[in-house]
Amino acid sequence: MDQFVVSLLNGCIYGLLLFMVSAGLTLIFGMMGVLNFAHASFYMLGAYFAFTLQPYTGFMGALLLAPVLVGVLGVVVERFFLRRVHQHGHAHELLLTFGLSFIIGELVKLFYGNYPVEYRVPASLDFAAFRIGELNYPFYRMLMGGVAIAMFVMIFLLLTRTRVGIVVRSAIYRPRMAEALGHNVPLVFMGVFGAGAALAGLAGAVAGAFYTTNPNMALELGVMVFVVVVVGGLGSLEGAMLSSLLIGLVTSFAVGIDRSLVDLLALVGLGGWAQGVGGLFTLKLSSLAATLPFALMLLVLLLRPSGLMGDKT
């Protein structure tokens, strides 16, 4: 039971983290039609910037400054790279961001080396928040979840309750009309791109300290975020939220289940046969945890190709 609660909490918090990154991706896609391949690279840069700033500004200062830097970088990418190739179409923009993500990954390897860096949760934040049965639950995990929820509430309020939010939503919905009404749509695009990058940077700065900070983190998370948006339906914030949580929970619970297909087949008396076949059948579900989101994605594609909340095909 304790294990169950811990898995539930871990899954929710991982899901919230996924949401922090996929929210920006989905917003940018909904607005500009660009799938930003470099989005997960911004997440990685957030972690590395925070790691670099930490000795000078302290942990909290790094958490605040790193997203700002990443946001500025996002603005630069939009203004000087994406806008240049806009005329060549979306595929070209996708490829450009792909190339940028490649360069960012290689630059990180050049400056920090191709191994994890010592980016840790500071001792002042490294304590147990509460106990579940025998297990101490780290406070930092709760902090990550809290940051993600605060972020979701802020985006939501910003988009639905403010004047800026109205302009942004109209620019997503009818960019030409918004432009004709005198709003500076390219500036809005740039702002949203920068804000999305900053959000990813914040997620990276927060999560990098808890998980490992290495040059592969962009790809690992990036693929997961893509799965999230395919499952949730691209362009839908609610869908992104739902599928982030779903995938977070699925991975977190799978890690705890030490069973394989053999055990399942044993229920119908085929255990011996499956054991003999080996291969996929004898693999423990816990070791397959990383592949389950992909399986979920294939299932969604099979049953509901537009994603859980998506309506565009």
Next chain:
Amino acid sequence: MTRGLGGAAARGIALPGLVAALAGLALLLALPVLLSASLLNAAIQMLIAALFACAFNLLCGQGGMLSFGHSAYFGVGVFATVHAMNALAGQGLLPTPLLPVVGALAGMVFGAIAGWFATQRTGTYFAMITLALAELVHALAPHIKGVFGGESGVSAMRMPAWGFSFGEGRHLYYMTLFWVLLALLLLYGYTRTPLGRLTLGLRENSHRLRFLGYNTHLLAVLVFTVSSMFSGLAGGLQAVNNELGNYVVFDANLSSSVVLNSYIGGVNMFLGPALGAALMTFFGLAVSDLTRSWLLYQGILFVVVMLFMPTGLAGLAQTWALARRRCGAQRLLPLVGAWLVALALLSLGTVFAIELLQQLFSTDYRAGVQAGAPWPAVRQFGRSWAPGAVTTWLVPLVLLATGTPLARWAGQRWAAALDADQGQDAPR
């Protein structure tokens, strides 16, 4: 998108093209005599990379479906071939020269299944799904030791066949060359079949194809299957050459490098991706001893190509031919010269800066730095540079600062020359 491919197909192959193709073929056939063993090995890898890029381009350039996970089909080809080599107690399922067929078949079957899923969606979704499928295989492979051999991989032995030992590079080279040329011919022939024309239609306007009564999903699956079949063939060739299959082949690196190489070469021309892949593979092997940042250069080159010449290297020739017809070579040659100088300055500056940074941030160098003392000098381009000296940093800065305006000037003059020409044409 240009329609260079379609135009060439409609006009038939021109005589100069035929001569060039024959000369290229003769050169390829003569290579084992001209090259040393290690270079011949590089040539084999270039051929395989070229075939893989062409197979990828069938899907991406012609079908308009951007796949970010093509290493999966290559890798399936590798492992199927390695297992075929080990079949029948090491005797091999087929004689050695025919083994790559197994890779092609495996790639085809796997591609048909994966393609059925991936082509459920188009455009951006398609790209993400292919990436996720490749990652699925990549995450699964290390766990299935029986098939993928875990960390050490699966090794195999080439058996002599048909009077050839396949122990020396020459035999392998000719076998690879035969398969690659055959595959390229088949792929070229494919573009001229009705299915090949429909593939272009899929890229240009799939809605319209559907209105015309074609089953676009089935069509996309077919294109995907053909593409992964040839990717599997490339994988099979690599397996026969390396006598090894390791799950590292499913890594995202291979998928991304085929995307980068194809676009650097130019996806609008049939042989563009092959050119790009062969060139980049060659440079990758040539500079692997000199620098550790090759992938970074590859990425930068890709972004530069994407930003400034979207048609790729193969498109440069077209651009030049078009501009020469309009303005004449005399007016353009100085601009090309200036552009080349600017290019040299910019690349020198970039390389200098990256190599310097790479050395300064390497672990070896970091270990040698003592607190308080000035940082030790690094050796580069045949002399030593002190990291604290202004001159060291001035070199790349000056190179970049002179190269950028020069390149911009040449570009502006080029555009102006073309515009002026158009102005003269207009009154007619």
